[in-house]
Amino acid sequence: MAVDTHALNAGIPSGPLAEKWDRHRFEMKLVNPANKRKFDVIVVGSGLAGASAAATLAELGYNVDCFCYQDSARRAHSIAAQGGINAAKNYQNDGDSIYRLFYDTVKGGDFRAREANVYRLAQISTQIIDQCVAQGVPFARDYGGLLDNRSFGGAQVSRTFYARGQTGQQLLLGACQALARQVGAGKVKMHERTEMLDVVLVDGRAAGIVTRDMVSGEIRSWSANAVILATGGYGNAFFLSTNAKGCNVTAAFRAWKKGALFANPCFTQIHPTCIPVSGDYQSKLTLMSESLRNDGRIWVPKQPGETRAPGQIPEAERDYYLERRYPSFGNLSPRDIASRAAKEVCDEGRGVGPTGLGVYLDFADAIQRLGRNVIEQRYGNLFQMYERITGEDPYAVPMRIFPAVHYTMGGTWVDYNLMSTIPGLFVLGEANFSDHGANRLGASALMQGLADGYFIIPYTLGNYFASQAPPRVGTDHAEFRGAETAVRERIQKLLSVNGSRSVDTFHRELGLALWTGCGMARNATGLKQALDRIPALRQEFWEDVNVVGGGEELNVTLEKAGRVADFLEFAEVMCLDALTRGESCGGHFREEHQTEDHEAKRDDENFCHVSAWEYTDIDTAPKLHKEPLVFEHAKPSQRSYK
Secondary structure (H helix, E strand, O other), X not given: OOEEOOXXXXXXXXXXXXXXXXXXXXXXXOOOHHHHOOOEEEEEOOOHHHHHHHHHHHHHOOEEEEEOOOOOHHHOHHHHOOOOEEOOOOOOOOOOOHHHHHHHHHHHOOOOOOHHHHHHHHHHHHHHHHHHHHHOOOOOEOXXXXXXXXXXXXXXXXXXXXXXXXXXXXXXXXXXXXXXXXHHOOOEEEEOOEEEEEEEEEOOEEEEEEXXXXXXXXXXXXXOOEEEEOOOOOHHHHOOOOOOOOOOOHHHHHHHHOOOOEEOOOOEEEEEEEOOOOOOOOOOOOEOOHHHHHOOEEEEEOOOOOOOOHHHOOHHXXXXXXXXXXXXXXXXXXXXXXXXXXXXXXXXOOOOOOOOOOEEEEOHHHHHHHOHHHHHHHHHHHHHHHHHHHOOXXXXXXXXXXXXXXXXXXXXXXXXXXXXXXXXXXXXXXXXXXXXXXOOOOOOHHHHHHHHHHHHHHHHHHHHHHHHOOOOOOOOOHHHHHHHHHHHHHHHHHHHOOOOEOHHHHHHXXXXXXXXXXXXXXXXXXXXXXXXXHHHHHHHHHHHEOOOOOXXXXXXXXXXXHHHHHHHHHHHHHHHHHHHOOOOEOOEOEOOOEOOOOOEOOOHHHHOEEEEEEOOEOOEOOEEEEEEOOOOOOOOOOOOOO
C-alpha cells in the first residue's frame, strides 16, 4: 500500500471560524445572470441534496438535467429520514447556539471532521428552517402555533424540528415542488428510471456521464459544463441495512475509478433503533426513528436467560443500561455509543426476543405521564408501522429494537467548495464525506443535504464557472464513445457469465463477511479474514453469477448485478481502510483500541486525519492520501456522555 505524504488541500478559507463562509462567499467570483443560461449542469440524484441543488441552480438560470433511477424524484431515499432536522434556532431558549451545534457535531463525530465545514453547516441550519417553512413544510407546532422542537442523540438541547415521524418525506416534497416548478419552466429536464454508469472526463475535467435507460436498456451519453453527484451512501454493501434496496455505490465508485479520491470508507454508522432481524428471508431492515428515544426508555432484564414477558418483569429486575451508564444523556446517547451498548448486553446473554438479539424500547412511562393521545400525535405513524411489521402493539408491549447498518459517513473526498479531486465534479449530501466525521448525530443528514443543495453549491459552482470557464464538450468526443463502449462491454460480461448462483446469494455472503469483519466492532484478525474472503468471492461472482434476461429491456437482475459487482470491489477498500486506521473513533470501533470502560479510544497523534484513497488497479492496493485535521476551537478530548 502506497502512502502519499503530501497533504490534500481542502481549500479552507482564512479568517476567524465564524467569518470563513461569509468571507468566502464575498471573495468567490460570480456569474452574470445573463451568462448563467450559457452553462449546463448535470445533477445525478433527486433526493434532498439533488432535488434542492437542481431546483436552486435552475432558479438562478442554469440549464439542468437531473437524473434518478426511481420512477419519481419523490421516491428518493431521503423520505426514510423520519425523525427530524437540526437547526440552531434556540426557540426553546435552552442554551442552544450556532457554536453549540457546531461543537456537538464535531464531538459527536469523535473529532474526525473539518471544523470549517461543520461550523458552516451549523450557520446554514437556521436558514434551512426558514426556507422550508416558506415552502409550506408542515413542521410540528405547539399549542400557540410556534414551531416545536424535540431532542436527538448527542445533544442536551431541543433543536430538532420535525413533522411527526415523516420529516424526510415532507422536506422532500418541499424540494420536489421547487424542482417541479423549474421543470414546468423548462429549466430542468428530469430523467427518471435512468441510472448513471460512468462519468466522462475530458482533459481531466468532468464533462458528462453515461447512463442506461432502465426501461429500454438504451446506453446514452450526456454532456455538461459540470457534474454534481448526490447519490447517497453505500450502506447496502452489508446487504441487510435500513436503506432502500436500490441504494448503491455505483456513481461514486465510477468517479473513484476515474480519479476522485474516496475518503474514510470504513466510517459506517450502526443505528441503534431498528427492528431486529427475524429470519434469512429478509432483504432489508426497518428503521424505527431515533426520535422514539425522546420518550421511550431502553432496557433489558438484569439476569441472563430471562424468559418472562416484559410486563411480568418488575422494575427492580430491569436494567435501563443507557440511563445507568450515561446519566447526562441517557437514552439520547449518540448512535454509535447506544449501538455498542446494546451489543454488549446482548453478548452478555441479556438480549430479548426469539434470537436474543434485541432490547426493549418501552413507552409505558411516557404514556402514563403524557397520555396515549400525546404519544399518538408525536409518533403515531411509527407505531403503526411497527405493529404492521411485527404484529405487536407498542402501546401495550415494549418495542424490540437492535442496531443495524444505516448511514455512511465516508464518501467521495471534497474540498470546502464540495468539489472532488476531479475538477468540475461536485459531490453533495451523504455521497461526500465532509461534515460528520466518524459518527453522524441524529437529525443531521437532512440538515447537510439541504445545506449543500440550497445554500452551498449555488455559490461554489458559480465560482468554478467564473474562474475556470469550463467548455462544454459534445458527446461525439472520443472520451464519450470510449466510456459508452466500456459500459456496454461490462453489461455484456455480466450477461454472458451464465452461472448457477443468483446475484442475491453473492450479495448476502458479502454482507455477512462485512458485518462479521467490519461491522459494529472490528479487529485486525476479522478484517484480515474479510480481506482474504472478499477477493475470492469477487472471482466466484464473475465465474458463476447468473443474470437472466437481456440488456435492452427492463432487467432488475442486471441492475442488481452491476451494483453488487461494485460492492464486491468497494468492500475491500472499506476493510483496508478499517485495518489501516489503528484506533477507535465513533462508528469505527477497533476492539484492540478501547478504554477500560469499553469506550472508543482515539489515537490523535497518528490518525487525526482524513484517509483518502486513490484507485490504482483492481489487482493493486489503492494509494492512501492524508488530509490533516486541525482543531483550533473544538479541542479533541476523550468523548464522554456520562
